[in-house]
Amino acid sequence: VRTRPWSDVASTDTGSRLPESGRVEAFSDGVLAIVITLLVLDLHPPEEHGKVLHDLLHQWPGYVAYLGSFAYAGVIWVNHHQLFTRIAVADVGLLWRNLALLLATSMLPFPTAVLAAAFQHGSQADKTTAVMLYCCLATVMACTWLAIFQYLCGHPRLLSSGTPVNFFVSERARSLLGIGFYVLAAVLSLWQPLVGLLLTTAMPLFYGLTSSGWSRAAAQTEPTSSRP
């Protein structure tokens, strides 16, 4: 690797520039749009003659899980955008960490389907397992956010000018709080899985309401960018 003949022409080599954040964002947007739309594939049309209404109603955990995960992916998209408006350039460390976030997000349809299946025809233990799997993935996802925040704190040059230095302090606190909530939901699911399901699928509301975008909106009802 180090013996590459062109490694000493780095400063004039315009062709090998690191990807700007715009491209990373476009790819992430694509993945998020696909994940949020693929979720519907786990809602199955009833096939049994004469029992469509019954089967549709019986599928209610599928709808709860669908709505929860849709909101989750939606909030991730909003937060991802909010974050990337503060990033000017992406280096490889950020690329890796962003790919880890996309990995966790891409997996979302799986625990969602497990949740829906377990609450439809699973035992008590099955339901607890399903909630725990979902909380596991959500915790991993929160950790990838933490890794991104941590990395950006240590690499302020990647940030766009005007980003307050202590921005990531509050963002990290939010991620840690989220992890705490998911651990709580997992523990509660040992006692009563339904409580775990509802807590888990309601979590995006918390993330949504505390996102910097939403909080700004609460503070000021008019968008700043329309000011002359």
Add this chain to the structure above:
Amino acid sequence: VRTRPWSDVASTDTGSRLPESGRVEAFSDGVLAIVITLLVLDLHPPEEHGKVLHDLLHQWPGYVAYLGSFAYAGVIWVNHHQLFTRIAVADVGLLWRNLALLLATSMLPFPTAVLAAAFQHGSQADKTTAVMLYCCLATVMACTWLAIFQYLCGHPRLLSSGTPVNFFVSERARSLLGIGFYVLAAVLSLWQPLVGLLLTTAMPLFYGLTSSGWSRAAAQTEPTSSRP
């Protein structure tokens, strides 16, 4: 949220600007392109030996539902674009309402599949249920359009300059009329499900023909933007 150390530097904080409408539109386009393409996954290749032609013909409700939902998603895309050419900047309230519209749109493959399955091997009651489910989702979707129009009426600053103030009056009328049609289709499906199916899948024609884009085209056959 209010205790964030940087909340008093809002006016100089260029990093936390609200997302411009272009990004919201790109994400919405992605979701719509995926929904419109995923619909095909509910057309199943016949597997029975020697009966491919028979099974293909027997699957006709699947084709009707597919065409109806494809046209529906296509019209949503056209209308969404027509709307967003009038929007200059997106705030969080609009983001929420747009996400609600995308939620309803993303679910479209599900009632489509239920419709196709019920009319292929369901009872009379199954078919009525399927039409009603489809009409339900379509009504929810019309309501999300209404919510967006209502919001834009109250937030004229989000609009691009030159948008006529009474634009949303006619748009709202169109949504309300659409809801009326879907309620009618649902009621008729109690009597004759097939009528409900045909009305439901023909609805996009109504939306398409009355969209501002189409009507403008009817009034003038040459595009305005090609004028010097």
Add this chain to the structure above:
Amino acid sequence: VRTRPWSDVASTDTGSRLPESGRVEAFSDGVLAIVITLLVLDLHPPEEHGKVLHDLLHQWPGYVAYLGSFAYAGVIWVNHHQLFTRIAVADVGLLWRNLALLLATSMLPFPTAVLAAAFQHGSQADKTTAVMLYCCLATVMACTWLAIFQYLCGHPRLLSSGTPVNFFVSERARSLLGIGFYVLAAVLSLWQPLVGLLLTTAMPLFYGLTSSGWSRAAAQTEPTSSRP
């Protein structure tokens, strides 16, 4: 429609401009990228213990159909791009016709799967049916191309400057020739379905080799846009 209160302010109404071709193209690109990638979902992993190699080999019609449809979608993308570099602005008539093309393209995975299934475990009649279905869709697709070419011939204002007026003459000839080939393949499949399958899946080669892009490349080996 005509009674809209703002219909008399059309000339100053910058907000309701018709979509530029760039957006139509981006949406079409999205649909094409999804179609080309969804095709893989019809290749099924063998599940039977001890027979993976046998089942993989037995699935050969699936690979032929996959490769044929992948090439087909790829050529559509290239041709679509070649066409839209000649279009400056999209009006509603073009939008409708482009949506019809996308409809035909989006359905591609369905006859592909029918083809694969029929040649794996279908009767002779099943195979003929499958080839005919594929040719049917391909003919519909060629007709949507014809409709677009016809429309552009009658609306030269939509074209970008510098497009030769007789460009669409050769394009239409190509589409008509394509329809002829597909009709031939359908007829031959009555006699020998395998010939129909091979002709059908080899057709994209014809479209690819005669596309204006390819032919230009044959005439000049260096790209024009890299000239100073």
Add this chain to the structure above:
Amino acid sequence: VRTRPWSDVASTDTGSRLPESGRVEAFSDGVLAIVITLLVLDLHPPEEHGKVLHDLLHQWPGYVAYLGSFAYAGVIWVNHHQLFTRIAVADVGLLWRNLALLLATSMLPFPTAVLAAAFQHGSQADKTTAVMLYCCLATVMACTWLAIFQYLCGHPRLLSSGTPVNFFVSERARSLLGIGFYVLAAVLSLWQPLVGLLLTTAMPLFYGLTSSGWSRAAAQTEPTSSRP
């Protein structure tokens, strides 16, 4: 083809310009984003009552294959971007070769699913077959990279200025080394399929760590584009 009436107006015909690399890249990005997200569809939620935890654990080869292929597609995306930052304009030869790369990438979910299925309920021979299929596709993919590098070496006009001429020498070496590794994994799977599985799914690490992007990052910790 040669008789096209407008083929002699090529130099003034701005409408038929070859696609710039930006569009090829956007389409490739779309395909890659979809492939990386579709992989999750091969993780199946357990349906058996009371055995969700057991079935989830039993599905471990599915997770290994998923992670391996996700990393693979992620590395392809990074490498594709690194490559296209060095390409200024795409001609038809490059378009063909890029489409071949996308073909190999789009098929990725298939051998991934075969791998997962074979290691869950297949015989020893099944597992060997599955590893070999995966290595086959990976080798084909490496060959499409080689074809692209080879083509660019012979068409330096397509490259953006500043790209070192011997860049593709090291890239080709990397592809050849990758092919060697996959052949090794295939051979080892004859003896012990599990070793083949682990080697195969760990390969993206090799590609990732030796990509020009990563190596540059190792050499310099600050991104060049943020310099004033």
